[in-house]
Amino acid sequence: MLCPDCGTENFAGADNCSDCNSDLHAVESSSLDPLEKRLHNDHVIGAVKPNPLVVSPLDSIESVVLQMSENGHNCAMVAFDGVLVGIFTERDVLRKLTADYDNLKSAPVRDFMTPAPEALEADTPLTFALNKMSVGGFRHVPVVNVEQQPLGVVNVKDLLAHITANVPDLFEA
């Protein structure tokens, strides 16, 4: 549990913060505004787009880039035997490939992906996904089932789309 006043991590179930002694149950869920309730109660899977791009580690960079380009994907999840093993994003393209694309495009995507990416389970609260993106600097976070099979990717744009769709009054012009 995080202390609302000082941010110290406390043991789950603690009544008071071990560092500053603040009450760890100071906020009642009934006091949350509609946006806070959504972020607190909605699961990350609800903000994930259907039909994610899943490719094989041996697929060529060129084929993955083409699929990302034509189908509006910002990233590809890389899976082997159905299990997530990596993620390949537009930022990987910019950082690792643009300088010598013609010579690198036939290489397998496994050579340029980020291996063993952090992933979230489908029932993770949106607040945790947001926090992970904010603190960890991630823009895309894979969502997996208990067998580590890829279900989709949640990204910052999809999270904004989710909250504007679900709390529309707040974002009216």
Add this chain to the structure above:
Amino acid sequence: MSLAENLHQDTIRDLGIEPPITVAGEDRISTAIEILRRKSKGCALVCDPVGKLLGIFTERDILTRVLAKGRSQDDSVSEVMTKNADSVRPTDGVRDVIRRMNSGGYRHMPVVDDNDQVIGVVSVRRIVNYLIEHFPMAIYNLPQSPKTGTATREGA
């Protein structure tokens, strides 16, 4: 103050306006890419000599309009940028920017002043950081409501 109340009152200026990466329309694509790569940024604003916005060039454009199309990186940025890019002003509300980013599918929006001079850029990442900064930390400790999980896939 709740997150919604903050969203009602805060403006782009309160968010902090990030200095932009700017390039000229006649700059080569390779030049713009090299700047983005070196600075690890996702977009460059294309400006005329007096600082007026001509367009925006993003890492998505690199993928879709340059690499996937086999386009020469010796071509000029103005040939592959998005012209007439939507922009915001420092006095626009954060929630207005969220709405416009969402409806336009933008990850970055140029910020211009009253004379249409480019003064910065606001990113969807900055918005996420803002939401976290204004989200009461105590909420992390609350149990989730069992019946309010979402089934919607809006925006998908």
